[in-house]
Amino acid sequence: MTISKGPQAFPRTEYLRRVAAVRSKMVQRDIDVLVVTDGANITYLTGYTAKSPNDPKGIVLSMHQDEPTFILRKMDVPAAVHQTFMRREKIVAYPEALMGNPDVDGYDALIDLLFDVGLANRGVGLELGALSAHSAEKFKARLPQARIVDCSGLVTWIRMVKSDLEISFMKEAAAITDAGIMRAAEVIRPGVREADSIAEIVATLARGANGKPGTWIATPFLCSSPRTGTSHITWSEDAFREGSQINLEIAGVRHGYTAPISRTFSIGHPSDRLRRVHEAEVAGLEAALGIVRAGCTCSEVAQAIHRAMEKLGVKKESRCGYPVGIDWMERTASLKEDDMTVLKPNMTFHVHLGNWMIDEEFGYVISETIRVAECGVEVLTGAPRKLFELS
């Protein structure tokens, strides 16, 4: 195959640094090989951003070889050659006959590879939090001599601290996010269908900002009256009305890196309740921004939010945010009172003051994507931190 390498999102040295960081954790876990099957972790270690989440694929990272091997469906090999930093010979195709086959699948080919390189009877790390029970059973059954170690989260925790290059993509993504919010403020009007506003918003997220296009469309969430008490609804078939409240959550994406934001819109004057909740949530958000810095804990951030909000008479029950990066949420720490994770420079969080007062059939959202700095915080998203009043 002669397909050319595309422009790489990161230089080769950046990927090798990431691989080295994973390798040092592998030493701590006393494993000889790590099998990475989580999609965002594969993106992190290779640069591959093509999307076929249901097809088995995996990185085999051995302690005894310099560079990882990427095994995936034959059809997807050209995209991997084109997108990733990896040399052609490190990208291995499994045959199309393994697709839709009840007996064997791509993970069988990956296990065969472990046998071929003499690792089938060694310490094998698997991501058991991401792998299906079926697939995990296959690994256990076919590798009876291996010592299988659960390495869920090993790569994800490394991803938490971004390089400056990753931060620059987060900033590009955040600029796209902001453009999406400003477009929403232009197009949300009485009589406009929710879907037509989403059309304009997602088009903006694709076109991007500052000459940098969006590289993917993250699912937007739009929960409007009478559904402001709901979360995670994409949008409805209704049109906006005079007096509608709109809770919008969107994210620009650059090379997988995702910078979410939430803002609340009101068509016409917001109710007293909405205004009061908005003030409390902004106070909570700004309390968080006032305390975030390297060395501070997730718990301290959550406490600051709760204290500020409660002073203004509003309680928030759900957690106050989570790390963001490739493919939106990273499943590691949470901004909640019982999470003692210590913040480090270049961690990025979605500080999310979404709040659903379920018994009152009412919700409100505001959030920012932030970077933890040595001595404070850098807010990456820049849309006005206000309750948008539209006419």
Add this chain to the structure above:
Amino acid sequence: MTISKGPQAFPRTEYLRRVAAVRSKMVQRDIDVLVVTDGANITYLTGYTAKSPNDPKGIVLSMHQDEPTFILRKMDVPAAVHQTFMRREKIVAYPEALMGNPDVDGYDALIDLLFDVGLANRGVGLELGALSAHSAEKFKARLPQARIVDCSGLVTWIRMVKSDLEISFMKEAAAITDAGIMRAAEVIRPGVREADSIAEIVATLARGANGKPGTWIATPFLCSSPRTGTSHITWSEDAFREGSQINLEIAGVRHGYTAPISRTFSIGHPSDRLRRVHEAEVAGLEAALGIVRAGCTCSEVAQAIHRAMEKLGVKKESRCGYPVGIDWMERTASLKEDDMTVLKPNMTFHVHLGNWMIDEEFGYVISETIRVAECGVEVLTGAPRKLFELS
């Protein structure tokens, strides 16, 4: 909570019919309760289409109770009340404290529920193909008295045969898909960035067709020169050029139901190779459409495709399609020569003649979403079945 029911995609009787179909399979599998955790299967059994794929949620369908119970994160309960056919008391919240908690999660609450209703020591069906190995371990460890039965695919195979109401949503989705293709033909021009064409295409998919908006944005795939040999790439940062070939795969969505299509575009006259491959692929596609009817097997469809294409000197290695419905692909049968699944009326397939000639750095796509009829085929997508020549 007083949140109102939203307009339901289907009448209550449709959901009860689906639940009854699942129950009859549960009898065959000799289980007392089925735990459904696959997102598309949850949509099928409830109408829930909100998106929070990483948060544990599940349907508990007992043989001893009339209607299923839906357990999910407290924040997501209002959306479930609003969107689903289910009575309020059948929707159970687990507390926000279970989110981002290393020790317990929402599945623990689901397991608690199994104890509460006396099913923890009975035959318990789990979808082990969709559940992570971690979560499956939790079920096994906490339910030592249960007889756990792998019911992966049980609901998915039932979904394969659509009701007429589901077909009507597939048709609405297909009309949106067609609108997306026609918009692509308008906006793909030399000098236009791929991302700007995607902006117009996804906006069209959101606006919908015939007054019916799209209800979600399925990821579009756009693989253009020099990347036509790749698959599953979303799009690149390039602009189209004179002579570019563009392989586009998109899908309109209505209430989860997805109708994909692929078409190939050429800016300027297509090369002889492209034209020759196009003719062979269309011949394969039309051979499939000529043979599909109830009673025919997946194998026979694949054989017809291969025969027609090989007559014209083109081989296709990857499978020739798969069932479609909620959330694009259903993981059941495949249109491949060794799949003896018998087609039934109202099965729907994405007949996919995508073909990547990997050693030649070249690919081509054409496909349709079809419905199997008693005596033939109904092609749901209707965009011109041609190689689009753009100037």
